[in-house]
Amino acid sequence: MMMTVGVLIWVVGVASGLRERPEWRALEAHAEEMKATHLRELVEDEERCARLFLEGPCGLVVDYARQKVTTRTMELLFGLAKSCEVMAKRDRMMRGERINTSEDRAVLHAALRSSRDSRVEAVVEKILKFAEGVRSGDLRTAAGDAFAAVLVVGIGGSQLGPEFVVRALEDARLETRFLGNVDAFEVATRGLDPRRTLVVVSSKSFTTTETMRNAERAKAWLGGGDVSDRVVGCSASREKVEAFGASRLFEFWDWVGGRFSATASPGLLPLALAAGADAARKFLDGAAAVDAHFAEAPLERNVPVVLALLGVWNKNFLDLCCRAVVPYAARLARFPAHVQQLEMESNGKSVGANDHRQLDVPAGEIVFGEPGTDAQHSFFQFLHAASPVPVDFVGFLRGTDAAAHDDLSANLFAQPDALAIGTPEDGTLPPYKRFAGDRPSLTILFPRLEPRSARCPFRDNNFPTNHPRLGRSSRFTNIARRSRGAWLWGINSWDQMGVELGKxxxxxxxxxxxxxxxxxxxxxxxxxxxxxxxxxxxxxxxxxxxxxxxxxxxxxxxxxx
Amino acid sequence: MMMTVGVLIWVVGVASGLRERPEWRALEAHAEEMKATHLRELVEDEERCARLFLEGPCGLVVDYARQKVTTRTMELLFGLAKSCEVMAKRDRMMRGERINTSEDRAVLHAALRSSRDSRVEAVVEKILKFAEGVRSGDLRTAAGDAFAAVLVVGIGGSQLGPEFVVRALEDARLETRFLGNVDAFEVATRGLDPRRTLVVVSSKSFTTTETMRNAERAKAWLGGGDVSDRVVGCSASREKVEAFGASRLFEFWDWVGGRFSATASPGLLPLALAAGADAARKFLDGAAAVDAHFAEAPLERNVPVVLALLGVWNKNFLDLCCRAVVPYAARLARFPAHVQQLEMESNGKSVGANDHRQLDVPAGEIVFGEPGTDAQHSFFQFLHAASPVPVDFVGFLRGTDAAAHDDLSANLFAQPDALAIGTPEDGTLPPYKRFAGDRPSLTILFPRLEPRSARCPFRDNNFPTNHPRLGRSSRFTNIARRSRGAWLWGINSWDQMGVELGKxxxxxxxxxxxxxxxxxxxxxxxxxxxxxxxxxxxxxxxxxxxxxxxxxxxxxxxxxx
Structure with missing residues (x-):
């Protein structure tokens, strides 16, 4: 998706001339009209509401009737996407061409969810078998103890995606801790028994400063000497993993970017340990289902593409630079931080992917969020009363506790209308209780978040998508967003040169x-x-x-x- | 501080005419000049750097040489603050006048840190004594068991501040869990023994939907029937706490706003349980030290006031609508979410506090953040390459592990320069590795984050400030920010009417x-x-x-x- 949107410009090689395109100018003119139209009117149009509604794979639905768009807006956006050859760019990515231009690499995380590659499938099999062995107690430490806990050492993409996925789906079999920052060791290991803890070290290069420092401390904590019975590595470097003294290597392919590694070994291994092999497999299946939707659905019904276009509309035409992501599920507490990385690291760019010239429009969105209803008790005051911030509401149709879930859902359905419609303008309320409304949002609903039955697939174009429902959530939100950046803006979403300077x-x-x-x-x-x-x-x-x-x-x- | 900044306008009653003031216009003209001046030049000016540097109480320092300001900018901002009578507004707040106009309430959380009020002091004593009893095992359950864990039930301000403070300072004596969302019960209680868990229910009204639902579930989980030996309440309603069946009430004063309650019982009780009475007392002392600084320091050296003015400068004159908060300490992982609430709920307003007329300038900032260096591996790409976002870097001079702390600090000191200066413009780098710099930030340093020695005070004008060092961090960042909103923008930072509509x-x-x-x-x-x-x-x-x-x-x- 992301890729799709950005591809057009990149293929055509006019990244620096986006603003001059007739499609862009038509949208600018149209935006003036839409700015003057209140969402209160738009949401009363029955036909419009029916058309601004999408169904994705596995029961996912997207209602974007509360975006400041009409069917005319969408026609113009689809026209822009076509003019930018977004779908051709998607196809180039899916074929494995080297679309990461600055690093001269292919972008192949979708291959992680396909069973067509036997090398990939062999690693998946190895991960699931190992995880089930640990969970069942068949695989034990050298001293004969069953494992009770997993300490995942990794930072950035080797933590944010995996942590999100594990927290969303874990059961109570093993205790999972994540260790990223160099000062987090004591807190991350508190209460764990080193004799019964499995340490997973995730770093593609196996040279990441923070990760290797924490990994060395973890080895010492395990007892020093040969502790290979309790250490495994996820990396592209067999030599370094062996030299470090890990007993097993789970390949972390060079063609998978760090932030897209939730379906690669850094995400899949912790998930399989935390939720079981069946859950991990279904997670991959879900990701594959979303990949297939992205690869095959027509532009107008392609969920990631539509979400991407809405992002471009909000950012470049309505001048809304931020997006709040609010999942109504406590287990998705780390979802916003994951989406934040995917969006801001992928699309926080200012030069074209192909011509390397300065963009003539700003790219990327600032993403932040907390779960609902917690967020309602925090920054929602700003969303209602201060500058407009488009919100992505993410929810589930069914929960485990029906009464609690109804409470949660009532809030989930109420907030978008409160933002869009505001308070009545009949003058009965004092000014400080009046809200203007006209604040855009969209609602993504999944059938169920199922940590145990493992029916949620998700991934995204850099990220596993595939616990059958959860998977989709993450997948769609992320893909959509990155697509905008990558193909419509004409940027390279796959590198992250900005972090190098600070290093x-x-x-x-x-x-x-x-x-x-x-x-x-x-x-x-x-x-x-x-x-x-x-x-x-x-x-x-x-x-x-x-x-x-x-x-x-x-x-x-x-x-x- | 916050208050100070906003007060001027509010006192003068011209909230809707801010833009017309000569001081405002002078700043607008000056901003054009500053936009054209690169930070690369500014940071080379030795005298300027020396002057844009503040010392606060307890060893706190603030370096704002990387803000896009000169000493002339600061003179103009101080002039605006004086014209808005910011210091007079601060004094009105400190005197306990009813500055929360829409709710007709005083804003007295500063009184929580003062020992002058005997009722307040009596509650503090009760909290500390109770907490020490629980920690030592002197206070036990009806069955004679010592407590092993604390489950804090509360949402919004009754969770975000307390969770931040506890995670920053807790030791390993008791396991502390926070339960906010209605679907979080299972995860929050996983692995806890109900026979040895103390449930703390925090809600000023004791009617908050999510909190009361979770509190009822907690009672059932404890075993049902009379479980008052393991239930206490923080509330303004003695009747409701007794009716609920809690054995103890810790008063949560009506004159303390929810998001400012980290030094009230909802924050102080969990902190005292998690870190001990000494830590909690020093936390209060630190808050009081910051209150005293805020109340007494002159405008130009008043840390919260200066931070507030920089916020107004960035938001209203440089058109930078967001702020990233990046603490270089894993234990401060929940600090950004707490600041996010304080800023966005306090200053996400659009009408004047006194005249209730529409503001003629936008108020409030969007705040987000994650700890460093984690954030460097995530959204920093955007900060370096895409639209400028002012960053507050928060760090500590000393750590427990010297080598790890040097690593962390090297990153803390490197990022501000990478953002401000960018890459050399000598044409040697390919375009996708070039960064323009000129991105503002500021650095706040505290001597040490001391969870055990409990020397960190902090609070803020709605928030405890007072673990001797940690306290200050939170205190200053928050106060400063809210000040802007409250007194310079002329808004009421103390209500949150926007959340009511959604409810x-x-x-x-x-x-x-x-x-x-x-x-x-x-x-x-x-x-x-x-x-x-x-x-x-x-x-x-x-x-x-x-x-x-x-x-x-x-x-x-x-x-x-």
């Missing part, structure tokens, strides 16, 4: 801190010649830091209290 | 769902006359929901797969 700088500063600490002068950092790049502000901060860390009294050398 | 609608829809379910017709909801407010889209969604919940086969009635 390089951090290495310089780390070296400087070490040098300052080992310096024999009394002034520490101050005595070190500051690297050329450092400015007065940075020098001051590093000086404060060095002084604090030379002060063995444990307090601050700045504090006057 | 009313939810009640209507809930009643409709119940009626449809009990309907004897075969078509369920369809046969019910839809309430007047419902539009075709809502009717369709409710129909789908009702059909799914009449279908006992457990699947979706929509699914064709």
């Amino acid at each position: 390089t700088l951090a290495a310089t500063i780390r070296a400087h801190i070490q040098a300052a600490k080992s310096s024999s002068t009394t002034d520490g950092v101050v005595a070190q010649p500051a690297p050329a790049m450092m400015n007065p502000s940075t020098r001051r901060l590093l000086d404060i830091y060095a002084r604090a860390n030379r002060d063995d009294r444990g307090g601050s050398s700045l504090s006057s209290s | 009313t609608l939810a009640a209507t829809i809930r009643a409709h769902i119940q009626a449809a379910k009990s309907s004897s017709t075969t078509d369920g909801v369809v046969a019910q006359p839809a309430p007047a407010m419902m539009n075709p889209s809502t009717r369709r969604l409710l129909d789908i929901y009702a059909r799914a919940n009449r279908d006992d086969r457990g699947g979706s009635s929509l699914s064709s797969s």
Whole structure:
């Protein structure tokens, strides 16, 4: 999806000329009209509401009648997508062409959900068999203990997708902890028994700084020496995993981007351990179903494409730069953070994927969210009263506790109308209780979130989609969003060069801190010649830091209290 | 602070005329100049960097040299604050005047940190004594068991602040779980022993739907009947707490807003249980230190005021609508969600606090964040390459593991420069590796995050500020932000009318769902006359929901797969 939307421009090679296209100009003119039309009127149009409604695979439905669009808007958007050859770009991705131009790589995470590749299928089989062995107690530690807990060491895409999926679907068989940040070790391992904990280290390169530091600490915590009976790795480097001392390698393919790895071994292994092989397999199946929908459904009924186009509409024509993602399910608490990474890392770009020229329209959305109804008790005040923020409401038709689920669902169905319609304009309310409405949202409903029966498939174009229902949720939301970025905006959604600059700088500063600490002068950092790049502000901060860390009294050398 | 900034306008009664003020116009003209000045130049100015640096109480420092401001900008902003009588508004709040105009209430959470009020102090003493009794095992269940876990039932402000504080400072004595959403019960109680769990129910009114539903489930889970030995309440209603069957009431004062209750019983009791009475007392002390700074420091050195003014500058003059909050500490993972509530619920307003007229400038910021370095592996790509988002970096000078802390700190110091300066413009890098820089941020450093020694105070103007260091972090960030909204924008930061509309609608829809379910017709909801407010889209969604919940086969009635 994402890919689809972006592809057109990229194929045509006019990423830097999007604004000049006639389709774009027609949308700009149309947007003025739509800005002046209140959603209160739009949602009363029966035929319009019926048409702005989609059915996806596995019972998924999308109601976008509360977006500020008419059927005319959608025609114009579909025209733009066609002019950008979005579907051709989708096909290029699906064929495995090297669409990640800056890194000269194919983007093949969809292959993870297909059983056609025997190498992929062999790894899936290995993961599921291993996980069932751990869960059943057939696979034990060298000391003969059954495993009680899993510690997943990984950061970024090796944590956000897997954590979301595990929290959504886990049962109570094993305790699963995630360890990302370098200062999180104590909290992540608190209460775990190292003799009965399986450590999963996930890093494609097996060189990620935070991950390898935490992995070394985990080995020491397991007891030091040969602890390979309790350590496995997910990586593209067999050599490094073996050198690290892990007993097993679960291949993490080079052609899968980190943030798209929830259906690769970094996501699949923790899921299979936490929810069982059947759940993990159905998760893959769900992802495959969504892949198939994305690959085959016509533009106008293709859920990821439609969601992507709505994103472009909101961002580029209605000037709404943010999107809130609010799942009405406590188990999806980490879904917004996962979508945030997928969207902001994929589409936070400013040059064209092919011509590398500056875009002439801004790309990418800022994504944030918390589960509902929690979010209603927090930032919804802003959504109702301050600047408009499009909201993606995500819900499930059925829950385990019917009464609680009805309560949750009543809120899920009420908020979109409260945002769209606002309060009556009859002057009966005091001004501070009046709300203008006209705030767009859309609602995505799945039949059921089924952690145990494992019927939810999901994935997305970089991400597993496939617990039969959950899967779809994630899949569609993400794909849709990335599509916009990738193919309509003409950007490369598959690299993330922006994070590299910070890494390089951090290495310089780390070296400087070490040098300052080992310096024999009394002034520490101050005595070190500051690297050329450092400015007065940075020098001051590093000086404060060095002084604090030379002060063995444990307090601050700045504090006057 | 927040209050301060907003107060000026409110006192003068010109909330709807902010844009016409000469101070505002001067800032608008100045902003054009600043937009054309790259941060790369600004951070090289030694004198400017020295002046854009603040010291707060207890060793806190704020470096705002990477904001797009000069000393001239700050003069203009201070002039605006004076013209808006921000400090007079602060004084009105501190004196306990009824500045929450729509609800006709005083805003007195600062009194929670003062020992001058004997009623307040009596409740604090009661909380600390009770918590120490539970922790030591002196206080036991009716069956004679020591407590092993605490289940905190509460939502919104009764969860976000308390959860942030507990996760930041807890030790391993007791296991603390938070239960907010109605579908979170199973996950929140998993692995806990009901015979040894203390249930804390927090709701000012003791009528919050989600909280009371979960509280009832918790009572049943404890065993049903008289379980008062394991149930306590934080509330303003003694009658309701007694009727519910709790053994103890910890007063939750009517003059403390929900989102400001981290130093009231809903925050203080869980903190004292999780980290001990000493930690909780020092947390209060820290909050009081920040209150004193806010009440006494001159405008130009008042940390919350300066942060608030920077927020107004970014939002209203540089047109940057979002702010990312990135704490470099895994234990502060829930800090961004807490700040998100404080900012967006307080300042997500569109009418003046006094004259109730439409504001002529937008108020409030969209806040989101995740801990660093995790966030660097996620949405930082967007921050570097896409639209500018001001970032608040929050860090600590010292950590427990020196090597890991140096790694973390190297990243903390590197990111602001990477954002501000970008890559060299010498043409050596390919376009997709070039970054323009000029992205503003600020850095707040605290001496140490000390969960055990309990030296971190924090609070904020609606929020405890007072674990001696942690406290300050939260306190300053929050106060500053709310100040902007409240006093400069002229809005009422203390109400949250926007959430009420959604609640009313939810009640209507809930009643409709119940009626449809009990309907004897075969078509369920369809046969019910839809309430007047419902539009075709809502009717369709409710129909789908009702059909799914009449279908006992457990699947979706929509699914064709």
